[in-house]
Amino acid sequence: MKISTLFYTIKQGIVNIFRNKWFSLASIATIGACLFLFGIFFCVILNLENIVKTAEQGVSVTVFFDEGITQERIDEIGGLIKNRPEVYGDPEFISADAAWDSFKTEYLGEYADGFAENPLADSASYQIRLADVSKQSELVSYLESVQGIRTVNRSEVTASTLTGMNALIAYISIGIIVILLAVSIFLISNTVTIGISVRKEEISIMKYIGATDFFVRSPFVIEGMLIGALGAIIPDIIIYFLYNEVIRYITVEFNTLTELLAFLTVQDVFRYFLPISFGIGVGIGFLGSVTTVRRHLRV
Amino acid sequence: MASREKKKKGKLRLNPNGDIITLENVSKSYATGAPALNGIDLRIKKGEFVFIIGDSGSGKSTMIKLLLRELVASEGKIMVMGEDLTRLRHRKVPKYRRNLGIVFQDFRLLKDRNVYENVAFAQRIIQVPTKEIKRNVPSVLSVVGLAGKYKARPRQLSGGEQQRVAIARALVNRPAILLADEPTGNLDPDTTWDIMKLLESINENGTTILMVTHNREIVDAMKKRVITMKKGVIVSDEERGGYNNED
Numbered sequence A: 001m002k003i004s005t006l007f008y009t010i011k012q013g014i015v016n017i018f019r020n021k022w023f024s025l026a027s028i029a030t031i032g033a034c035l036f037l038f039g040i041f042f043c044v045i046l047n048l049e050n051i052v053k054t055a056e057q058g059v060s061v062t063v064f065f066d067e068g069i070t071q072e073r074i075d076e077i078g079g080l081i082k083n084r085p086e087v088y089g090d091p092e093f094i095s096a097d098a099a100w101d102s103f104k105t106e107y108l109g110e111y112a113d114g115f116a117e118n119p120l121a122d123s124a125s126y127q128i129r130l131a132d133v134s135k136q137s138e139l140v141s142y143l144e145s146v147q148g149i150r151t152v153n154r155s156e157v158t159a160s161t162l163t164g165m166n167a168l169i170a171y172i173s174i175g176i177i178v179i180l181l182a183v184s185i186f187l188i189s190n191t192v193t194i195g196i197s198v199r200k201e202e203i204s205i206m207k208y209i210g211a212t213d214f215f216v217r218s219p220f221v222i223e224g225m226l227i228g229a230l231g232a233i234i235p236d237i238i239i240y241f242l243y244n245e246v247i248r249y250i251t252v253e254f255n256t257l258t259e260l261l262a263f264l265t266v267q268d269v270f271r272y273f274l275p276i277s278f279g280i281g282v283g284i285g286f287l288g289s290v291t292t293v294r295r296h297l298r299v
Numbered sequence B: 001m002a003s004r005e006k007k008k009k010g011k012l013r014l015n016p017n018g019d020i021i022t023l024e025n026v027s028k029s030y031a032t033g034a035p036a037l038n039g040i041d042l043r044i045k046k047g048e049f050v051f052i053i054g055d056s057g058s059g060k061s062t063m064i065k066l067l068l069r070e071l072v073a074s075e076g077k078i079m080v081m082g083e084d085l086t087r088l089r090h091r092k093v094p095k096y097r098r099n100l101g102i103v104f105q106d107f108r109l110l111k112d113r114n115v116y117e118n119v120a121f122a123q124r125i126i127q128v129p130t131k132e133i134k135r136n137v138p139s140v141l142s143v144v145g146l147a148g149k150y151k152a153r154p155r156q157l158s159g160g161e162q163q164r165v166a167i168a169r170a171l172v173n174r175p176a177i178l179l180a181d182e183p184t185g186n187l188d189p190d191t192t193w194d195i196m197k198l199l200e201s202i203n204e205n206g207t208t209i210l211m212v213t214h215n216r217e218i219v220d221a222m223k224k225r226v227i228t229m230k231k232g233v234i235v236s237d238e239e240r241g242g243y244n245n246e247d
Helices: A003-019 A019-060 A071-082 A095-114 A133-145 A158-196 A200-209 A213-253 A267-296 B001-011 B060-067 B091-095 B115-125 B132-142 B159-173 B189-204 B216-222
Strands: A062-067 A087-094 A127-130 A149-153 B019-029 B035-045 B049-054 B075-080 B102-105 B178-180 B208-212 B225-230 B233-238
Touching: A003 A019, A003 A213, A003 B216, A019 A158, A062 A071, A071 A087, A071 A127, A087 A095, A087 B159, A127 A133, A133 A149, A158 A200, A158 A213, A158 A267, A200 A213, A200 B091, A200 B115, A200 B159, A213 A267, A213 B091, B019 B060, B019 B208, B035 B075, B035 B178, B035 B208, B035 B233, B049 B060, B049 B189, B049 B216, B060 B075, B060 B115, B060 B178, B060 B208, B102 B159, B115 B159, B132 B159, B159 B189, B178 B189, B189 B208, B189 B216
Parallel strands: B049 B208, B049 B225, B102 B178, B178 B208
Antiparallel strands: A062 A127, A062 A149, A087 A127, B019 B035, B019 B075, B225 B233
16 A cells, blocks of 8 residues: 555544544543443453452461471472472461560560470471462362471461452453453444445445555444544543542542552553453454454445 | 556456456346346346346346346356356455445445545555555545545435436446446436446446436437346347337
8 A cells, every 4th residue: 555545544544533422422432431430341351450469469278387397408398399389478487486475475475484494496497489279279179288287277268258259250250351352442443334334335335446455444443443542541541630530539548558558650550451452443443344344335 | 546446356358259247048046936137148248338228027126236246146157357156256246346436326335434435435445555545535426526525424415416426436446347237317407417327438448337217318319329128038139228218
């Protein structure tokens, strides 16, 4: 395609939007609404995932050692644990003394003075954080087989709940996104169909004069893609400004949950959301218009 | 304009007899089964001016549609400028049509564009560079006598002027053949004669013209070749013929 033809096609795509402005506006608004809803789900899902991930990292497995174990063996076990793929970061070693100090501070206070010796002498442990909660059982089985480990403490309920929640979020989000995309494609297709029917005569003249199918179809595809892009920009802007307000509101209203609710910054969200929403907008514009021109422009 | 457009439009090829259009035993049946054309044989030489006349349903429009390759013949062979239209692939149809100009009874102008844009449209479609379009359009508008009205919208023009715009649009790509489907059907007698003079001068410059008409007066007066059709067959084909010969 020549540069002048490319410009002409783009210009015609833009002219089409204005010539058919009410339908175009309706399509932009509906795609905008779909992508706005998508954006809200996207933000919620991304934040929930982050919260789940943060919570997952809080889920830990604790291992205690056999009585009389040497510090060398404890270090060896530490090395073994660190190399496991299920483990997130370094296992945290809590010596018997540190465990007793923590216990004293938390529960006994001044009453701890009555203890001459450390009653938790064999309570040195490793606190292990998990990279993936669903792999907890595998890790536990492995740890139980390691020589020198007496007990492995774990929180099975939390792990399985979080794993289930992750899957649920994924299924719901995929379902909603698929429905929204289908609606948007249908809408774009309708707008382009109306555009084609309005310009039926123009198209027939073009064909009589010798326009190729590509030349006839291109402005409609450009129109669809532009509508998709415009439909994406509007919710992007709204969500950008709305996001911080909502986060601020939740943080103030539910400040007791602040530690649990690990929110992402708007920049973190938009690093993914901006290209995805723009891609979806332009993509559904392209898909909707291409399928429609193929169906209606058997020219 | 010439060299670049020639490349776009392809080479004009004639058969050894100088025929630009040949129909050999062409029939066209529609889904209903009734034949619209039945065993048509026809040869048209380059540079001829041919009237096609006949009652409604005689097959005139079907013939124009076959020549435009809007329809494909059910039987027989149609050769236009060396192209076998019965074998022409769909994707090659646009390139073929660039050698044809078409004028309709109802003008078929783009109502939201001015005269200049309507004519330029035909050049944009075949991707003529803007610089050349700016040169070609005023030149063809002066040929049809509308150089001063290039900014006017179709609704601001008379019927005759609108048909002149349509003719300018058909001519701007310098077609070898001009197909005119009742081009004077919506015009008053004076304007009809203006348009006919214009078509005649275009023909004198070498363009082959096939014109479907019901206008007895112009057919009789112009003394051109007249092909009369009835119920899908050619009933007469006369050099310097007239409407009187029908029936």
